Amino acid sequence: MATGVRLEGVSKSFGEVRAVDEVNLEVAPGELFFLLGPSGCGKTTILRLIAGFYRPDRGRVFFGERDVTNLPPHKRNTAMVFQNYALWPHMTVWENVAYGLEVRKVGGKELRERVEEILEIVRMSDYADRFPGQLSGGQQQRVALARALVVEPEVVLLDEPLSNLDAKLRLEMREEIRRIHEQVGRTMIYVTHDQKEALSMADRLAVVDSGRVMQVGTPREVYSRPGSRKVAEFIGEGNFLTGKVRKLGESVEVETEVGTLTSCTFPEGLFLGREVQVMVRPEALKVGADGDNLLEGKVERVMYLGDTEQYFVRLEDGTVWKVVEAHPRVRRAEVGERVKISCEPEDVIVLGS
Ligand code: ATP
Numbered sequence: 001m002a003t004g005v006r007l008e009g010v011s012k013s014f015g016e017v018r019a020v021d022e023v024n025l026e027v028a029p030g031e032l033f034f035l036l037g038p039s040g041c042g043k044t045t046i047l048r049l050i051a052g053f054y055r056p057d058r059g060r061v062f063f064g065e066r067d068v069t070n071l072p073p074h075k076r077n078t079a080m081v082f083q084n085y086a087l088w089p090h091m092t093v094w095e096n097v098a099y100g101l102e103v104r105k106v107g108g109k110e111l112r113e114r115v116e117e118i119l120e121i122v123r124m125s126d127y128a129d130r131f132p133g134q135l136s137g138g139q140q141q142r143v144a145l146a147r148a149l150v151v152e153p154e155v156v157l158l159d160e161p162l163s164n165l166d167a168k169l170r171l172e173m174r175e176e177i178r179r180i181h182e183q184v185g186r187t188m189i190y191v192t193h194d195q196k197e198a199l200s201m202a203d204r205l206a207v208v209d210s211g212r213v214m215q216v217g218t219p220r221e222v223y224s225r226p227g228s229r230k231v232a233e234f235i236g237e238g239n240f241l242t243g244k245v246r247k248l249g250e251s252v253e254v255e256t257e258v259g260t261l262t263s264c265t266f267p268e269g270l271f272l273g274r275e276v277q278v279m280v281r282p283e284a285l286k287v288g289a290d291g292d293n294l295l296e297g298k299v300e301r302v303m304y305l306g307d308t309e310q311y312f313v314r315l316e317d318g319t320v321w322k323v324v325e326a327h328p329r330v331r332r333a334e335v336g337e338r339v340k341i342s343c344e345p346e347d348v349i350v351l352g353s
Contacts, residue, residue: 002030003029003064003154004026004028004064005025005027005050005061005062005063005155005189006061006062007023007024007026007049007059007060008024008059008061008062009023009024009059009060010024010049010056010059010061011057011058011059011211012045012054012057018211019045020042020211021042021210021211021212022212023046023059023212024213025206025216028203028204029064030185031204032201032202033187033190033205033206034189034198034201034204034206035190035191035205035208036192036193036194036195036202036205036207036208037193037208038193038234039193041208041209042211043191043193043208044191046208049061050189051073051076051080051157052071052076052078055069056069063076063155077151077153077155078153078156079149080148080156081144081145081148081156081161082159083159083161085132085137085143085144085164086144087143089131090131091132092129092130093128093129093135094128094129096132096143096147097147098111098115098150099147100150100151101115101151104151115150118149118150119146121180121184122143122146123142124139124146127139137169138169138173141162141165141173144161145161145177145180149180154186154187155186155188156186157189157191158188158189158190161173162174162177162192170197174200174201177201178201195235195236198219199219199235202218202219203218204216204217204219205217205218205222207230207234214228215227215228222235225349226238226349227351228351232349236281237282237322239279239280239282239322240277240278240279241254241317241319242277243255243256243261243276244276245270245274245276245350246260246272248271251345252266254276256317258296258316258317259293261295261348262292262293263345263348263349264346264348265347265348265349265350269352276351277350277351278348278349278351279351280348280349281347282321282323283326284344285321285323285324285342285347286325287311287313287323287332287339287341288333288339288340288341289340289342290342291344292342293342293344293348294340294341295313295321295341295342296315296339297314297338297339297341298336299311299335299339300313300320300335301335302333302334304328308324308326308327309325309328309332310323310324311323311333313339313341323341
């Protein structure tokens with residue numbers, strides 16, 4: 001029943017602003033797929049192009065093998081969930097959820113059963129007679145989800161659905177939406193600027209920047225193998241150095257001003273002498289260890305946070321690298337001390353751009 005979605009070379013401009021620029025995307029049937037990117041990068045516009053609220057200037061949109069590029073929204077069988085819930089305030093929970101079915105001329109026993117079933121799935125059966133004003137934000141979002149799902153859409157589109165909730169509820173709803181997704185098995189495309197939300201929930205995600213898709217992959221792939229500095233900086237934190245490729249084989253050696261780094265993670269198209277950037281995540285580094293990939297510097301600042309301790313180390317060339325030690329029983333170095341920092345070759349990422 002689930003339908004995949006494919007965008008082929010889709011572009012959309014508003015006057016001078018190219019909001020979506022040559023986007024190619026393939027979302028598998030039944031996938032919980034995320035569009036992740038900073039504010040204004042074009043995520044919502046991509047969602048609206050899929051819903052049919054906008055027609056692309058160029059390119060095509062497919063649901064399965066069906067070309068829907070020229071179909072109006074009401075013929076696409078999608079449902080949307082918004083940040084502000086958009087429930088009818090004068091209707092009860094039950095009426096809000098039933099409304100979409102009534103519009104589709106579903107009535108009687110079938111309507112009753114479908115509304116009951118979906119309220120059960122979102123765990124709102126006990127609130128069927130309440131009005132939206134009598135519900136918490138999380139409960140209203142559950143009703144909005146029920147209203148979207150009850151019409152059995154081919155694709156569910158969610159635009160920052162958790163942004164209005166407080167931090168604790170947001171965490172709870174992340175798990176709830178994942179559970180509901182697994183239970184109903186529908187294709188869901190979810191827009192957010194919150195990387196933790198995307199990493200913790202997505203089957204796969206696309207990182208979007210300036211209207212372009214920068215990288216697509218599972219959360220683990222995108223976090224541990226970012227293809228570019230932009231992606232590495234947008235998802236998580238990174239320490240960077242520029243250097244030249246000096247040795248190329250099963251691993252790569254990159255000579256930088258402050259030392260040579262060996263990496264087992266590198267893109268295609270490298271050649272000896274090529275200038276590249278290397279990136280190491282703060283949590284992949286260790287202070288004071290005698291391991292691989294040693295760099296030397298002076299501790300500039302230390303921050304104890306209970307579960308982690310952060311060291312800011314100024315390297316010989318002036319760059320400051322951040323090291324995050326988990327479970328810090330003891331302080332490994334004091335401010336002003338010269339230290340060595342190190343990491344495994346698996347954790348040195350050579351970036352393509
Ligand atoms: P946010 O997270 O802030 O909602 P977004 O990533 O969803 O951002 P979009 O809303 O898709 O970004 O906007 C992309 C670009 O297109 C922005 O520069 C925005 O100002 C512009 N834009 C979006 N919709 C319109 C419109 N209807 N008319 C003119 N410009 C628009």
